[in-house]
Amino acid sequence: MHAIILGGNGRIACAMTQLLLARSWAVTSIIRNPRQEAGILALGEGQPGRIHVLYYDLSDFKTASDAEGLFTRSGADCGVFAAGSFTNVYGIDRDAAKSAIAAATALPTVTKFLMISFPASRRNPAPWWNGKDIADYTSERNAYPEIGDAKIQADEYLVAMAHARRQRDGTESDSTFQAISLRPTWLTTGKGTGRVSLGKTRALGTVAIGDVAGVAVEMLSRDDVSGWFDLVEGGVGIAEAVEGVVEEGIDCVDGEDLERMYALAD
Structure with a gap:
């Protein structure tokens, strides 16, 4: 498999790059600043996979054809959107x-697309949340209204275009x-514990x-994962957690208006 990672210099993107390369994937990392190239290429040292770097300012994405050019140039069959901006929220997120x-949904050669989002990216409180979760969700949306609005529009569009x-x-x-x-809560630094809570989790955590x-990477390495998945720290091994949401048919889009989303497709 060959993944193109948009926002390749981000912390999650870099960690994903190392793990994908360790699984012998090819990775094309899209970065804006040429000074970041050496650090990205270093992620491939001693790894069985192949790493490539392309320069592109994602704020220049105006149409699907702009993005299609990067997919076709790289030859990627998997897309990852790990970019984000506090200064150009609507332009990037x-x-x-x-x-x-x-672009990904238009190209028959692309078979996987993963968005990094967050649990509060939804129109309504999740049906499985308790009162504290709902209060945390409300606080998050009120604290970051533009980010919340931009992320939910992107998440819904992915649902719509995948359905189409x-x-x-x-x-x-x-x-x-x-x-x-994939909807992780607040991020902490470090290599991780290898144990998580995935799926219909609480609204807030680390x-x-x-x-x-x-x-x-575990999700992208399978052919049976699709949907919204909230993620917080927990006690279940990563492979077991992913297997669990697949086996149980969990999708955190539950409680949202799917028919309204489907109508958003171009």
Whole structure:
């Protein structure tokens, strides 16, 4: 497999890059600043996979065709959107993400797409939350209204475009296209514990960057994962946690209006 990682110099992206290369994947890392290249290439030292770097400012993504150029140039069959911005929230977290999603779902050669989002990216409190969770969710949305709005628009668009792709492919299963929104809570530094709580979790907590990357790579390494998955620290091994959400059919999109989302497809 070959992953293109948009926002390749981010902490989750770098941790994912190392893990993917260790599994013999090829990785194309998209970065804006050429001074970051040496650090990205160093992630591939001693690894069986191959690492490439391309320069691109994601704020220049205006249409799906802009993003398609990067996918086709790299030859990637898996997309990862790990970018984010506090200064250009709508330009990156929403618009660039949507351009990448439109490109990935339009190209038949791309079979997987993973978004890094967060648990408060939803229109309604989750049905499994208690009163404290709902209060935490409300506080998060009120504290970061633009980020919350941009992320939910991107997450919903991924649902819509993946649904449209599957309809074109003549299937409602995940067999031809996996759309994953991985939704980690507040990040902590460090390599991680290898143990998490994944799926219908509490609304707020912490999780190590290394564990987020571990879950993301485990999901991308399978052919049966698709949906929204909240992530906090916990006591279940990463592979077991991913297996659990697949076996139980867990999707944190529950409680949201899917029909409204599907109508968002271009």
